[in-house]
Amino acid sequence: MASLTIHNIDPGIKSAAMEIMKQHGMTAKDTISAFLGKIVSDHRKAGDSCFCSDLELNEETKRDLREAKAGKVHYTACNNTDELFAKLGI
Numbered sequence: 001m002a003s004l005t006i007h008n009i010d011p012g013i014k015s016a017a018m019e020i021m022k023q024h025g026m027t028a029k030d031t032i033s034a035f036l037g038k039i040v041s042d043h044r045k046a047g048d049s050c051f052c053s054d055l056e057l058n059e060e061t062k063r064d065l066r067e068a069k070a071g072k073v074h075y076t077a078c079n080n081t082d083e084l085f086a087k088l089g090i
Contacts, residue, residue: 006032 021031057065067073078084 017031018028021028026034064073068075076085076087
């Protein structure tokens with residue numbers, strides 16, 4: 001299995017999360033593995049939809065997603081924020 005290193009996490013959030021994990025007898029590895037597993041599971045259930053299956057999408061977003069899937073609008077995929085900003089000219 002590949003190694004995963006995460007940088008630039010807000011220290012306050014990291015500290016609070018680590019304390020909660022500790023209270024539940026979990027390590028950061030356990031928690032990240034569970035989170036990544038949920039992303040994969042939700043994505044498989046929802047097809048090409050966002051992994052955020054617990055979020056309630058508003059009607060405008062639902063319409064936009066339907067149109068994008070139907071090919072009615074053009075969208076561009078980006079691998080990271082730098083690529084997105086470059087494509088937007090920001």
